[in-house]
Amino acid sequence: MKKFETPDLPYTYDALEPYIDEATMKIHHNKHHVAYTTNFNKALEKYPKLTEQSAEDILKNIDSVPEDVRPAVKNHGGGHVHHALFWEILAPAKDSGEAEGELLQAIVDSFGSFDKFKEEFDQAAMTVFGAGWAWLSVADGKLIIEKTSNQDSPYSLGHTPILGIDVWEHSYYLKYQNRRAEFVENFWKVINWQVVGEKFAQAK
Numbered sequence: 001m002k003k004f005e006t007p008d009l010p011y012t013y014d015a016l017e018p019y020i021d022e023a024t025m026k027i028h029h030n031k032h033h034v035a036y037t038t039n040f041n042k043a044l045e046k047y048p049k050l051t052e053q054s055a056e057d058i059l060k061n062i063d064s065v066p067e068d069v070r071p072a073v074k075n076h077g078g079g080h081v082h083h084a085l086f087w088e089i090l091a092p093a094k095d096s097g098e099a100e101g102e103l104l105q106a107i108v109d110s111f112g113s114f115d116k117f118k119e120e121f122d123q124a125a126m127t128v129f130g131a132g133w134a135w136l137s138v139a140d141g142k143l144i145i146e147k148t149s150n151q152d153s154p155y156s157l158g159h160t161p162i163l164g165i166d167v168w169e170h171s172y173y174l175k176y177q178n179r180r181a182e183f184v185e186n187f188w189k190v191i192n193w194q195v196v197g198e199k200f201a202q203a204k
Contacts, residue, residue, distance in 0.1 A: 016093075019186040020186070023175075033079070039076040050065065055081045096191050100197070103193070125167055133147065135159075
C-alpha cells in the first residue's frame with residue numbers, strides 16, 4: 001500500500017516572518033499537517049486499493065470511498081491535500097511577486113479588477129464560520145471564489161483550488177490571537193503568484 005507523505009516546506013520555518021511567524025509554521029507543519037497525513041494513511045489501511053489514486057483524486061471521488069472510512073478520508077485527506085497546497089502557494093515577501101499574464105487577465109475577466117477580486121476573497125475568508133478555508137478555484141474553466149468548512153474540499157465539488165487561505169485558528173492564533181482580519185491582510189504579502197499562475201495554467 002502506498003503511503004502519503006507530508007511534503008517538506010519549500011522554505012525555512014522563519015522565511016515568512018514577520019507575516020507568518022516561525023513558531024506557528026513549526027506547529028502548523030510538523031504537528032497539524034503531519035497528523036492529517038498520518039490519520040489519512042490510517043483511514044486508507046482497510047482499503048489499500050484507494051491509494052492507487054492521487055490524494056486529490058480520492059477527494060474528487062469521495063462518494064465512492066466506503067462509508068465506514070469516508071468521514072476520516074474526507075477530513076484527514078482534505079487536511080493533507082489542502083495544507084500541501086497552502087505551503088506551495090506561499091513565499092517570502094521578497095519572492096512573492098504579483099499576479100500577471102493569463103492569471104491576472106482571468107482575474108480581471110472574472111471579478112472586474114484585481115482589487116475587486118481581493119475584496120471578494122477577503123470577504124470569503126472573513127465569513128468562514130468557525131474553521132475552514134477560502135479558495136480561488138477553477139470550475140468549468142473559470143475562476144470562482146468559494147469557501148469550505150473544516151476540511152471539506154473543492155475537489156469534492158469538481159473544482160480545482162489554485163489559491164487558498166487556512167482560517168482555522170491553528171494557522172494564525174499564536175501571532176494574531178482573534179485578529180483574523182490582520183492575518184488575512186498579511187496573507188497577500190506572502191503569496192507565490194508564480195506558483196498560483198502555474199496551477200491556473202494546469203487547471204483551466
